[in-house]
Amino acid sequence: MATAVQDVLGTSVRRTEDPRFITGKGRYLDDIKLTGMAHLAILRSPYAHANIRSIDTTRAKTMPGVIAVIVGADIPYNPLPMAWPAGGASGLQNNVSTPRTLATDSVKWTGEGVTAVVAETPEQAIDALEAIDVDYEPLPAVVDAEKATQPGAVQLHENAPNNIVFDWTVGDKDGTEKALAEAEVVVRERLVNHRLIPNPMEVRGDIGWYNPGTDEYTVWMSSQTPHIQRLLLTAFVTGIPEHKVRCISPDVGGAFGTKIFCYADMALVMFASKLIGGGRPVKWVESRRESYGSTIHGRDHITYVEIAGRRDGTVTGVKVKTFANLGGRLSTIGPGIPTTLYGRVLSGCYKIPNVYAEVTGVYTNTTFVDAYRGAGRPEATYVIERAMDLFANEIGMDRAEVRRKNFIPKDAFPYDNPSGLGTAVNGEKIYVDSGDYEPAMDMALKTAGYADLEAKRAEAKTRGKLLGMGLSTYIEVCGVAPSKWIGAVGEGWGAAMWESSNVKVHLTGKVIVTMGTQPQGQGHETTYAQIVSHELGIPMDDIVIQHSDTQGTPFGYGSYGSRTSSVGSTAAIKATDKIKDKARRYAAHMLEASVDDIEVDGAEYRVKGSPDKKKTIQEIAFALDLGFSLPAGMEPYLDETAYYDTPNCTWPFGTHIAIVEVDEETGETDLVRYVAVDDVGKKINPMIVDGQLHGGIAQGVGQALWETAVYDDDGQLLSGSMMDYALPRASWLPSFELGETVTPSPVNPLGVKGVGEAGCIASTAAVANAVNDALSPLGIKHLDMPFTAQKVWHAIQATKGGRA
Template sequence: MTTDMLGKRVKRVEDQRLITGKGRYVDDIKLQSMAHCAILRSPYAHASIRSIDTSAAKAMPGVLDVMVGADIPYNPLPMAWPAGGSAGLKNNVNSPRALATDSVKWTGEGVAAVVAETPEQALDAVEAIAVDWEPLPTVVDAEKATQPGAPQLHENAPSNIVFEWSVGDRDGTAAAIDGAEVVVRQRLVNQRLIPNPMETRGDIGWYNPGTDEYTIWMSSQTPHIQRLLLAAFVMGVPEHKIRCISPDVGGAFGTKIFTYADYPIVLLASKRLGGRPVKWIEGRRESYQATIHGRDHITYLEIAGKRDGEITGLRVKTYANLGGRLSTIGPGIPTTLYARVLSGCYRIPHVFAEVVGVYTNTVFVDAYRGAGRPEATYVVERAMDLFAAEIGMDPAEIRRRNFIAPDKFPYENPSGLGTASGGAKIYIDSGNYEPALDKALAMAGYADRAAAKGEARTRGKYLGVGLSSYIEVCGVAPSKWIGAVGEGWGAAMWESANIKVHLTGKVVVTMGTQPQGQGHETTYAQIVGHELGIPMEDIVVQHSDTQGTPFGYGSYGSRTSSVGSTAAIKAAGKIREKARRYAAHMLEASVDDIEVDGAEYRVKGSPDKKKTFQEIAFALDLAFDAPEGMEPYLDETAYHDTPNCTWPFGTHVAIVEIDEATGKVDLVKYVAVDDVGNKINPMIVDGQLHGGIVQGVGQALWEGAVYGDDGQLLSGSMLDYALPRASWLPNLELDETVTPSPVNPIGVKGVGEAGAIASTAAVANAVNDALKPFGIRHLDMPLTPQTVWKAMQAAKGAQA
């Protein structure tokens, strides 16, 4: 009897190669006669290019080609998700070209590309390119960039404004705030982050002159989308003439969703060399300047309510820094994915958000793990704490008091996905927030926090406890909603799966999604094994190659577990139904009389009359005896457009201790209770939560991209951008509640981003809680020793 592995802690299929050094990432691929590309990047954040002299570089040893912007016949890279989508809001769009032609808008924008026999020669030649620059004034702060007198980046964007977008009930919210018993206001900075997947980006372009086809190996989350965008929007090449392959991807966290300049560069370079493959691998410092950053909001928040803790209104104005030019879906992140979930898990009757998207002389900002939702959670969770402090209420109590009650689902929030123009609406489909809160409080020893604070004081430490109750919208869907309200990007949001059953009963599952470390080869095998009653070992899961996989939108936004899995389940269902029909034929019974139990197809009431899945596959493959009208072979494809997003939730509790003398913050305990519904593989779910939590902790305490006023990236390498290290972290304590999602047949929700969405606010709230004795209300992140110590000093000075 086959053991059903769905829901079990199954060891990952992909690990065998990854733990033995046999993974195959882009830089591991070597092709015959492959040449190497290096890109010259602007040393200025804002400058006109007067001229570029490549003659010295072209004469260097091993150099095969040098390209500048004028050599690239392609369109600018597409910007596919304007604010407001197709709803008519004006977006002042400027997106990058493969290489800049007239001017650069951030340090690191590419201006020339060298192709040489070796990477060393390419790098050496880049140094020999002479550019005549005319430096221009710079602005790096989004709020300052909108003010009069700020340097202007683009002619079509007065005051550097990309868009001014709003959502929610402007008048109702104003009335709620104006008439409120209590209003708390705060300016919050959600700092800029550098995502830092361990594998930087990279690609190999190959033009085949024999077929006039392009192939690109890319470290991408979205090979199908890249093919579409490169073909139809950038290169003007028929879509079927481009093939995109994502081999093993070494982490992504959003950065590898997008269309980057190097894709057309390596493809064109290969064509110019008559078909020699051309590899470009991004260096880490280069990555800091050339791959998207995340977050970077300045927000003015106002939260209104009653002295008894009932919140009645929330209003924000947010300046979202989108960089010097727009990345693929940059404007969609601080609008749809931020403001529409601003009220989180709370029943706040009036919400209004204004978002100003802004150009600055910084690298473009786009989706980084959580993408809008961590920003929203940070706003509402800081707001709840600030309000609680104002009225003297326990932070746990104010959350409990304002949670959307479990009987209110499906719930339509006031800034939500249902408020846009058009017909389709999205509801928060399910939730039961209080049990997760209670469990987290118990695990954290919340009731004993006063004693813990007192004990810490005896050691010269200030202890703080921070809560974060969150929801996440995962797997944005359905396509109907995106199309109807013009809210989404210029694409649908369905997923695909193909299942082929070989004669021997071995199964190949081919997916349109694209893993970056999530273990899809394992989890899809668990699902399909469950659906077909066959061992996981009989299943191989394939993905990554636009040639041979059905079109899919890729993996981001915590969509794969819900949308992709359902496509796999549907495809398996089609396989099962065809097998059942053929079993009926083989057993000379009517289809209605065939019952399926795992891999056994039996005649009801005659348990001896049965065929196994393998026997059916064998017979149907040979098709010696196929009934009239039945096609041979078991090969089914399914496409799934999910009816709704999924809505994970939970409460995280962070406990920190602050060294009074230095301001150094130590995270001493971290508790997370998450409800991600049912789990396909609890081990993988825990791993996703661990990683997400630590990225969020990193934002709260250590990470921050820092630009000088001249637009130089001062945190320009791993020597100056602090990533979390193992030695700084406690063991995280996880638990769960389980509220299955109603939108997919296995009741799962997304989990890839949940940890990062919740944890930043929990840690920030803990630090602010620890600083209450000093009268400090709020500190912006990262909560470095210097930031914390200076605040304590200022507070002591004020008190003295």
């Protein structure tokens, strides 16, 4: 046997996918050119709310290069599915409106697709859009979720009175109201968690190809979930049988949730390819401007929070009322985000005995809202972390000490939170299974120099700066999710959440691993290879990870909800367990020993007590894959598949501290330091984990300081391009100071928890608390995000009797 293979698990090996990306050889959707490919462009509604009286495509059909013009009435498909109704206490939803492939009778937001042109070139398709005449009957619009529920508001859908999608509640209403009534202190605030446009750097796109020879479709899509899309597009939208469709995600240039969902354009390119005939593929790629209206938005909550407690710092109750804006029609899992993933985690990492939340999901004339990085949990963290600060300030107690006093104690796990996370209607429960919150907070406080806050504040003041420090002690539910729980949690989630892996050790000893998950920059090809190398003792160079093609990978639910490392990795380990088991049985056959006497050490399968009698996994694979000599009942080949359903979610936590300086003259906010101590369990590749935290932190900071989607009262998106929507730039951010504690997750064999969303969940609240802390000496109790210079300047001026 060659020298032992270096164990790469837990080390920061370089990513195996990087060589193609750093040399310009990545292959994203728009890089794909197929023979005979035609191009599709979509005419989108310029009105936020209108009836479509008629569409005249006569002129467009005569434009150069035009192959076909498509209107909604041409397409026999069903509306897109909505897979996660709120259900629960609000009862079954019967007021669902989802987009059609193209709108037929009415449009509900600026950007809803109305007509499509297929042409020889993208430019010809776009040119022809201008020759389509749509006769609209414009209607009044409403964009604010709270206003949309008021009497007299514009009504979007006949089956949704007052524009209400659902009224959903969770927790103990009577107990919470009693706690509020009896409390020494109650603090109330209205919090706006404003709308975001996620902005992965690669926009979305699809290529549909109908093969008339086989009557099969192939759809290339910039998607996080090719398997789910095949299921949804076939079983719910097009009626085309599932086995006649293949979905492929090529390299995906970022997603952050936006590419989880079933979009109308996916069905449209399928329809168009068959329509134009000749086996011609049809490609559609959105422009960035188009993306701002046609790809989901995130957040957009208006929340009334009440926090009650004693003057000794004990929090006794939290009551929340939230209006969640879901847009003009529902996206694939829109209602699930502000319910299960928000309302059920509102108590955060605190042992709060009484928690009650009401969430009203609302239709408005805006782009649909769905899961954006963190998805419900950043909104929940923002509410509870702002509330903890407001409460601490009210009773005059240190913010860190109030948190410490209310942390779920480390000996209280498994912990069943009172906002109902743990209980499903069928009695299935999940628990906050582990945690130790104080060490992470103490490390963050020490690193940030929290004890010297007042001295820092005084020093900054001499420079005309208002310094503030903000804490966010977050907890995250991720690694979603046990199927029997998510399938029965009462919210009507319509799918399971297991994962899959197939491992083949080929004749030459090379390994191909196919996964049901789908990467968008997280380095799956590296981390899975590290795991499989560790498990099988085979060098990483001999292992390739394949994914994202429904032909050739086992069905999987894709990557989102920080689930890949905990659920996907465990599926890979279960598959390698089966490989090792079979290899061990075959080694016994080769070595003429009892299976019980075969011990496995990396790649070596040895007879106990006879160290010279051994075979390597490569030798075993060679013989077993040939199959010339097989023990009775054993099939040839080392080829095993595992489907893994996790017994619980995972529970990362940590403390983030932002230090900001606000210029008292201009209102400009500068993030000067950012400290993050996270406990994401064990790390497969620490370099990649840290990278995930960096990116998440930056996105959360972006929300707090700069990013915001703005509609005018007519439903026109004013922040409709990157010139208007302020994404974080390098010169606006500091480098981040990361620390860690490691509490291994008890749920999976690697002890990992998931890290894709943690940074984004924690950082918005940390920065918001920091800016509010900076402004607190002026008597400002609460200012909503984003803290643009104009907004902060106005707030400062108001305290001085100036312009408000």
